[in-house]
Amino acid sequence: xxxxxxxxxxxxxxxxxxxxxxxxxxxxxxxxxxxxxxxxxxxxxxxxxxxxxxxxxxxxxxxxxxxxxxxxxxxxxxxxxxxxxxxxxxxxxxxxxxxxxxxxxxxxxxxxxxxxxxxxxxxxxxxxxxxxxxxxxxxxxxxxxxxxxxxxxxxxxxxxxxxxxxxxxxxxxxxxxxxxxxxxxxxxxxxxxxxxxxxxxxxxxxxxxxxxxxxxxxxxxxxxxxxxxxxxxxxxxxxxxxxxxxxxxxxxxxxxxxxxxxxxxxxxxxxxxxxxxxxxxxxxxxxxxxxxxxxxxxxxxxxxxxxxxxxxxxxxxxxxxxxxxxxxxxxxxxxxxxxxxxxxxxxxxx
Numbered sequence: 534x535x536x537x538x539x540x541x542x543x544x545x546x547x548x549x550x551x552x553x554x555x556x557x558x559x560x561x562x563x564x565x566x567x568x569x570x571x572x573x574x575x576x577x578x579x580x581x582x583x584x585x586x587x588x589x590x591x592x593x594x595x596x597x598x599x600x601x602x603x604x605x606x607x608x609x610x611x612x613x614x615x616x617x618x619x620x621x622x623x624x625x626x627x628x629x630x631x632x633x634x635x636x637x638x639x640x641x642x643x644x645x646x647x648x649x650x651x652x653x654x655x656x657x658x659x660x661x662x663x664x665x666x667x668x669x670x671x672x673x674x675x676x677x678x679x680x681x682x683x684x685x686x687x688x689x690x691x692x693x694x695x696x697x698x699x700x701x702x703x704x705x706x707x708x709x710x711x712x713x714x715x716x717x718x719x720x721x722x723x724x725x726x727x728x729x730x731x732x733x734x735x736x737x738x739x740x741x742x743x744x745x746x747x748x749x750x751x752x753x754x755x756x757x758x759x760x761x762x763x764x765x766x767x768x769x770x771x772x773x774x775x776x777x778x779x780x781x782x783x784x785x786x787x788x789x790x791x792x793x794x795x796x797x798x799x800x801x802x803x804x805x806x807x808x809x810x811x812x813x814x815x816x817x818x819x820x821x822x823x824x825x826x827x828x829x830x831x832x833x834x835x836x837x838x839x840x841x842x843x844x845x846x847x848x849x850x851x852x853x854x855x856x857x858x859x860x861x862x863x864x865x866x867x868x869x870x871x872x873x874x875x876x877x878x879x880x881x882x883x
Contacts, residue, residue: 545603548579550648550706551625555617556582556635560589562752563635567598569750570633575645580604581621582635586611591635615718615726622712631706632727638750639704646744647706656739659707659731661700664749676702676751681743689741692786694731695776696793699741701731704749711737719775725768732776763808766801770794807855815848 552570556563563582570580580603584591595606609620622630629651633639643662650660663677677700680686682693689699705727715733722729735741773794780787803822810818819841844851 545577545579547577548603548625548627549575549577549652550579550629550631550644551622551627551709552578552580552631552633552644553618553621553625554580554582554633554635555585555614555621556591556595557585557587557611557614557617558589559635560587560591560594563591563594564598566633566635566637566639567595567604569638569640570604571598571601572641573639573644574642575648578603578631578644579625579627581607581624583607583609583617583621585609585614585617613720613723615720615722619717619720622709622717628709629706630709630712632704634703636752636754637704638752640748640750643704643748644706646746646748650742650744651706651708654742657742658711658734658737658739659701659705660742660744661702661705662744662746662748664702664704664751665747666751666753668752669755670753675747676700677743677745681745682741686745687743689743691732691735692789694735694741695773695786695789699743701728701741702749703727703751705731707734722768722771724764725772728769729772729775732772733779736776736779763801763804766797766804769797770801773797810851810855813852815844815851819844819848819851 554563554566554570556566559566567580567582570578582591582595582598582604584595584607586609592606592608595604598604599606605624607621607624609617612620618632629648631644631647646662647660651657663675665673665675667673682689682699684690684693693699694701711734712730714737715730717730718726719729731741773790777787777790777794780790806818806822808818810822822841840851840854844854
């Protein structure tokens with residue numbers, strides 16, 4: 534019915550990887566995700582699609598794919614994406630786990646490449662890659678546009694993952710044993726739950742492995758969680774505070790975590806100042822923004838200096854200008870009212 538060769542319908546006796554597909558609210562898109570899975574060059578996979586109490590008809594959208602006996606459908610009450618992923622992983626058995634959100638896509642060689650990396654390198658805690666960002670964005674681009682991490686560009690350390698110099702794409706593959714050791718996704722995390730998992734996996738030791746190839750497609754939808762700067766920052770702060778509590782006092786990453794907490798809190802103050810201006814209190818909000826820039830914590834440069842000069846003369850212009858800036862960012866533009874570090878990753882959180 535969906536165009537795959539009949540031979541691909543067999544159940545692998547020993548699946549090498551379980552693909553987890555949360556499909557809440559994406560009934561109109563999940564078929565594309567599953568078709569991308571069926572095109573994989575590696576055939577020894579199993580898949581669990583979970584609807585997490587979805588308001589749309591995910592059941593009907595997935596039904597045409599269930600004659601492929603590698604694909605199973607799990608309907609559960611709504612518990613959030615972390616609970617959904619945990620439940621789906623528990624319902625699978627393969628030693629490796631790959632995440633494919635119901636509105637995203639795998640390129641045909643994704644599983645073959647990621648599985649080979651993890652099967653060959655026992656010290657790799659996760660395998661990630663580059664991906665195309667598309668959908669509600671100002672321009673299509675890739676998740677990674679600069680050298681990864683502080684090392685050879687292929688292997689990332691815990692510090693690299695913490696400071697986001699090593700970007701981990703949401704369509705990432707990791708080991709079931711490691712996932713169980715760290716306790717799975719944290720169901721108390723309302724934001725940044727994937728970043729939290731990457732950090733805890735990295736705290737087991739070893740490294741993250743990056744494949745420098747575009748092997749996935751990450752879709753940004755209007756109003757998606759990744760477009761809300763304030764919530765993202767709050768999620769990051771929780772991840773860092775949690776990591777600080779788990780790291781031994783003599784670990785060198787603790788100093789980095791303290792700096793990252795301070796940076797994210799400053800970015801959150803910046804976002805709140807923008808909110809104040811947009812809500813109508815331009816003079817006080819502008820003063821708070823200027824304080825952040827003067828402290829060297831937030832964005833600066835000639836554009837902002839010119840903006841502050843204009844706002845000093847015409848405070849009423851600050852509100853429409855910042856509203857435009859925030860709308861542009863929510864569509865995946867490069868402008869954001871936060872730190873440079875925050876700018877680099879806000880659009881690609883899963």
